[in-house]
Amino acid sequence: MDFDNNENLDYQLNKIASAIIKEKRIKKGYSLEELANKLDNIVTRQSLFRYETNEARMKNTIFKQICLALNEDPNVVWNEINNRLISDLNFDNAELVEANNDTIQIPVLGVIKAGIPIEAQENILEYIDIPKDWLKGEKVYYGLKINGDSMFPKYQSDDIVIFEKNEDLHEADNKDCAVMINGFDATFKKVKLNQDGITLIPYNIDNTDGFETTYYDSEQIQKLPIRIIGIAREKRTRL
Numbered sequence: 320m321d322f323d324n325n326e327n328l329d330y331q332l333n334k335i336a337s338a339i340i341k342e343k344r345i346k347k348g349y350s351l352e353e354l355a356n357k358l359d360n361i362v363t364r365q366s367l368f369r370y371e372t373n374e375a376r377m378k379n380t381i382f383k384q385i386c387l388a389l390n391e392d393p394n395v396v397w398n399e400i401n402n403r404l405i406s407d408l409n410f411d412n413a414e415l416v417e418a419n420n421d422t423i424q425i426p427v428l429g430v431i432k433a434g435i436p437i438e439a440q441e442n443i444l445e446y447i448d449i450p451k452d453w454l455k456g457e458k459v460y461y462g463l464k465i466n467g468d469s470m471f472p473k474y475q476s477d478d479i480v481i482f483e484k485n486e487d488l489h490e491a492d493n494k495d496c497a498v499m500i501n502g503f504d505a506t507f508k509k510v511k512l513n514q515d516g517i518t519l520i521p522y523n524i525d526n527t528d529g530f531e532t533t534y535y536d537s538e539q540i541q542k543l544p545i546r547i548i549g550i551a552r553e554k555r556t557r558l
Contacts, residue, residue, distance in 0.1 A: 334373045335403050336382065339396060341371040343389050357388040394542060422448040427462035427479055447555065449481060459484040460552065463497060463507070469521035469530040470495070470507055478556050480507070482549030488512060490550060497549040508533075510547065517545060 344354055351371075355364040362370075362381060369375035370385075386393040424446040447462055454460075465478045473495075474480065482497050492512040498519060499505055508519035516536040523530050535545050 332400060333377055335400050336377060336396075337371050337373040339399055339403070340382075340385055340389075343391060343396075344371075347389060349389070354385070354388060358384060394544075398544065421451055423451045423454060424448055425460050425462060425481070427464060447479060447481070449553075453552070461549065462555075463549075465507065469523050471523045473522050474507070474554060475556065478554050480551050481553045481555070483552050484548070485550045486547050488517065488547055491547045495551040496547050497551075499546045499548050501543050505548070507551075516540065 344351075349357070351364045351367045355362060355367055361384060366375065367385075370377050370381070382397075383393040386396050426446055427444045444464060449460055460481055460483055462479050462481050465474050465480060466476055468476060480495075485491070488510075489512065491510045494510060495507070496510045497505060497507055498510065506519065508521055511518040511520055513534070516534055517540060519533045519535075521530040521532070524532075535543070539545065
């Protein structure tokens, strides 16, 4: 879990992590100096201030040390960070736009690479229409643009896939899903639940690009973590 201080998903993760660390420090009544002392000055007061104000990059090892100094489980805190990120999937404060009485426009949030996991892009590329009836039951949808060939021939590069925002592993079983790995790497694969883990399957198995089925056991699912962030509902292919 490395955070890069630039305008992408890593930046948003670092921003959320900074806020949560500060919230926990204040809730426990520690000053910056007191927390630095608990860290045996491995992290200085000045560095803690820069982390909390999102002015400095927070390495994985530093993040874990700060969590432990606050008597917090790093994995639990990381899940809090992810929960806050996923709850804000309407990047750039994008909102549903009513197009007419029967349809709603949703944002295409960016590009998700169907192949080697990459960072999910934040920028809104465009808005597309979906039937308003899809929103029944307070369901939320977003679009992502495919870039890569690992899901060929079912999906092709530049297809727009509409995802239902859903984190339920059991609902994702045997479905094509957007999956977050390590909290910030996103990939698009068919999901298959196993008794003790999860398998991510590309459709383009017979290839020269090295696309392979990947298996994660239950421990890896929790520690990395592996999270479903959307289940494919429909694809839009343009001529």
